[in-house]
Amino acid sequence: MEKGGVIMKLESISMKGSGKSNEDAYVIQQAKHVYAVIDGITSLIPYENAAGQTGGAIAAELVKKQLEAMPEDAALHDYLETINEELQGRMRQSGIELEKKEALWGAACAVVRVGDAHIEYAQLGDCMIFAVYEDDTVRPLTHPQVSHLEQAALVKWEEGINEGLCTRTELHERCMDILLHNRYQANGPEGYGVLNGDVACRDFTEFGRINRVGMKALVLATDGLFMPRALGGTQPKWEETVLPILHKGLQRYTDELISLENTDPECIRYIRFKKSDDKTGMILYLH
Known part of the structure; x- marks a missing residue:
């Protein structure tokens, strides 16, 4: 129970997907009423530190620690800009070539500060924040900034399945040119926002x-918690992800989603780029 009754109950989960490590992170700062989910984005040029952490995991951990230390009077969007500068400094110390977008570590994030009368929020990338009302109306406060770019790759993926490709490796290879192109759109015109040390990040923060x-x-x-689109089907509405999370609880919803993914390891019944992405979520019950 949080002091002042701002949050009555909290659920959180963070589970590794089919990759080597969990590049997601989350923040629970009840004293400051600050909560966040973070999705690390690994550089296309492979990088690991001495502890075996990828660039995406390092970025997610840095964002987490910086948000946990955020002053109570800081504006969320301004502070994300500060975190972006910290990330740039960390990459420079590690010898990362900052002019090469494929070398940059990155993180998407969604952060809220819960007040007695208001919710403040800020977001980059495709981490999402939803307000749910008493009548189960779902209100997205954010937009998955990468979705317009991913759509072309998903269409090409589905075409590959219809042409007879039946392994994720073949399908991924088919779409690699689009996926590489998309990475270069980070913090650029017609692209998407991400914390990756690029000063242009400030222009893409939504708050x-x-x-x-x-x-x-x-x-x-x-995004690892989003309900995937079935082959030949339409993109699920947000209600198809958010309301089951709320009604079943995060653990049961996540277990069922992983079971679904395990029945489709080659990503041909449900269109997605990985068998199982890292999954991090949080429910803040307000009363």
């Missing part, structure tokens, strides 16, 4: 404040 009237919960999620 705002809404009131809490009629709101029963906030749901924060990295």
Whole structure:
């Protein structure tokens, strides 16, 4: 129970996907009423530190620690800019060539500060924040900034399946040119925002404040928790991800999603780029 009754109950989860390590992270700072989910993005040029952490994992951990240390009077979007500068400094210390986008470590994130009357938020990338009201209305506060770029790759992936490709490796190779192109759109025109040390990041941060009237919960999620699109089907509505998370709880929802992914290891029944992405989520029950 949080002092002042701002948050009545909290659920959180963070599970490794099919990769080597969990490059997601999350923040729970109840004293400051700050909560966040973070999705590390590994550089296309392979990098690991002495501890075996990828660039994406290092970036996610840095964002987490910086948010945990955020002054209570800091504006969320301004502080994300500060974190971006810290990340640039860390990469420079590690000898990363900052002019090469394929070498940059990165992180998407979604952060909220919960007040008695208002919710403040800031976001980059495709981490999402949803307000859920008493009547189960789901209100996305954010937009998955990468979705317009990923769509072309998903279409090409589905075409490959229809042409007879039946392994994830073949399908991934087919779409690699688009995936590489998309990475170069980070913090660029017609691209998407991401914390990757590039000063242009500030122009892509989305932020705002809404009131809490009629709101029963906030749901924060990295993209590994999104319900995937079935082959030949339409993109699931946000309600198909958010309401099951809320009604089943994060653990059961995540277990069921992983079971679904395990029945489709080659990503041909459900269109996605990995068998199982890292999954991090949070439910903040407001009363």
